Amino acid sequence: MSERAAYDELVKKTRDIQLLVSTAGVLGWDERVNMPRSGSQLRADQLGLLAGMIHEQFTSPRIGELLSKIEQSDMVKDPESVEAVNVRELRYQYDKQTKLPKSLVEEITKVTTLSQSDWMTARKNNDFKLFEPWLDKIFGLMRQKADAFGYTGEPYNALLDEYEPGATTDQISQVFETLRNELVVLLKKIANAPKKTDKSIVEREYNVELQRVFGESVAGALGFDFSAGRLDVTTHPFCSGFGPGDTRVTTRYNPKRLNDALFGIMHEVGHGLYEMGINKEKYFGTPMGDAASLGIHESQSRMWENQVGRSKEFWSYFFPQAQRMFKESLGGVTLDQFYGAVNDVRPSYIRVEADEATYNLHILLRYEMERALLNGDIKPKDVPAEWNSRFKKYFGIEVDSDSNGCLQDVHWGAGLVGYFPTYTLGNLYSAQLFATAKKEIHDLMSRFERGEFLTLRNWLKDKIHQHGQRYRANALCQKVTGKPLSHEPLVAYMNEKYAGIYGF
């Protein structure tokens, strides 16, 4: 068998596997958007069968044989070639998936299914004691998982690597810590600033149907292609890129809050534009046809939501339109007042409701906590006290209950340890990439004032989207911005923006 034939067979196999993954994607989307309540058991059975088939096919020894054959050939000599990239990333995934013993996978599935049910009760009843034993079990299993994967440095690296391939605590901790210190200072400045923002402006009556129309017109202006995508309603918004020509985003509408759906749509559309920008027509089913990492994915959603969607220039263009649509609530509001309202910063308990500035503090607290839990530096029983004392230090306010504190997120109970940092990585990459875009496209912001967003979209497609997994996240950042990941662009962006809004 020639190396070319081995490569072709490999691609055929991974393409078929990806068709099953995307089939499961459609089923998952349908489950959240359409499925009648009584269909849940059937859906679980369908998805369970598909997951088993996908795992079995991807971990079959034949995949390993084909990879070895190609790895020894000249096909992978140029590390940036399509073949080399695909083989590098498939090898990485194959080794990861074959390293996990089936018994451990099953145990994690079993424990996290049960724990999530108790977590829901615990959060509802503010009863940490109910959840505590599960934390113990889950972090024990996470240590076993890290051991199975193997790691250098601390075990957390093995888990982080699953969500952000190539990232390590060494690489990100220094950046995170500096960011945290800067944000604590920024929050104090805002709290003591002479000017205030009026959040109540975006908490008036906003007709849901008009919100939808406005959201779709924004999505279209940003470049979301409705002939290759949809916007629907779900309780928990998400984006799902099934494959070439089919990328779907969801949102939720609140008739008393304009921000939720509006910025939610821009966020998910940011993910969607990434999915649409990858060359899936050519590379679907291989790493070249897939996103670089969760962090880079989040950088796209956050850029469109914040750097674009919360900019003065964006609203110069869209505010008159919003005023016409929501006459009663926005009729007497000025652009500056509205711009202030959508950029309102104030400490709050709940991560998913946090503003752009405090959001990262929520993440960094969790990153520190989960590392310490995994290393054994904190015991599960100490989680509430530890959480609350850090929260006081970073946000300046007291946590009033564990439900509004350490019990608020599903992640730990679901076994998602190592996932949180990708949110802040997304914000950091977002600011660093956007600063570069502004440098390279000198009139970028004034284009926004004219409602022209496709220049940025095309720049992102060229610099990020089209490369798929050609570069790992850190290498991509270096290549596009000329520098490794840094706290500076995000800190500079925030300081400049909030200085303007709050007048400090």
Add this chain to the structure above:
Amino acid sequence: MSERAAYDELVKKTRDIQLLVSTAGVLGWDERVNMPRSGSQLRADQLGLLAGMIHEQFTSPRIGELLSKIEQSDMVKDPESVEAVNVRELRYQYDKQTKLPKSLVEEITKVTTLSQSDWMTARKNNDFKLFEPWLDKIFGLMRQKADAFGYTGEPYNALLDEYEPGATTDQISQVFETLRNELVVLLKKIANAPKKTDKSIVEREYNVELQRVFGESVAGALGFDFSAGRLDVTTHPFCSGFGPGDTRVTTRYNPKRLNDALFGIMHEVGHGLYEMGINKEKYFGTPMGDAASLGIHESQSRMWENQVGRSKEFWSYFFPQAQRMFKESLGGVTLDQFYGAVNDVRPSYIRVEADEATYNLHILLRYEMERALLNGDIKPKDVPAEWNSRFKKYFGIEVDSDSNGCLQDVHWGAGLVGYFPTYTLGNLYSAQLFATAKKEIHDLMSRFERGEFLTLRNWLKDKIHQHGQRYRANALCQKVTGKPLSHEPLVAYMNEKYAGIYGF
């Protein structure tokens, strides 16, 4: 291996296969209801992969081995036992699917894909010559298919059997021919009758959103469970029962026609009630968890659409509600006028727009034509002349173009030969079953006047739905009605109803 173990393995396998079938069902539903235009190639690839896997798994020699093992055991001694039914029908399907050579399946797929494209052009341009060579090819392939399946009597039996297992031309032709003659007489009576119906009543303005609400309230009253199902919009309405707890129907709304969506919903809900009435919680993935035949399926949809939905008693209950909803169009209309309008009979060219009485004539014409084409008694080039002369004889009007004649249906171009009769079988079974229901539930019609439809629904569940494929269609008919399939109940029902409406 014990027989019980063989049976359990067989059920496990067919259950997993059915999970894949139902997964393809969700993808197919999504394709018609939601999918963005550009997603069609990906969807075709997903469905193609699933179809291949389903075929491969179901025709694997292991299925044959397991069947043989069980067939020799005591497990199948009682022919009505769950095990005996499942083995009987799985054997039947297995033999059918393994008899077709792969090359023939592929050839049929290739030819019908191409021919459908030319059929669309031919219909649009009224150009029979473009379609003629495809008819020749397709009926040639259909003869090969019949040969591969094997048959007694004429080759058409092999094709008919695929859609209506156990049915033969011997069984149905006599019934069909008598029905045809009776319908021709009935049409003449109606044409010369003293009373007329005013169809324009249902062709006024009917707000689409109100149509939806009205349609859903009717569907709910008939017993459609919206916690285990949905109603959506598609160009070509259909019903899809994925499995336990998830049955979905679709319709299309026309703001100038009340009938389309309203009776369309009752039709699809009839299919849906059948799917919901089968004991899928217990039998999903085996023949006991599946519908008896296309003919029986159609009997359920037609019963709710016609025997129930076009009855005077149904509208005694629902007409006041309809009047309140559609004040402007129905305000001055009497119940009798409305009842006449929804039962308007008049010869027309297009099958899918035909009324209850003429519909079967459309089908019978096609049944005669496709049998003759398969037997070689008609050549493809003679189809238009042959079609038009029969049409004149049965309907009393001249066909004005092939687009309104022999080119109107997708079926032949799609290789669906032997399918048409199931529509008329559905109407016949529907009338025969309903006549029995009326006998066994003495106040059935007056229950409709009170808006009480669940008695009929439960009767159908008990007599038909819950049995899955325990009985073949003809045996089921005999068991429930005490008689084999007959033209009499349908002819009697129509004569009585139209005598009342048209006063002959």
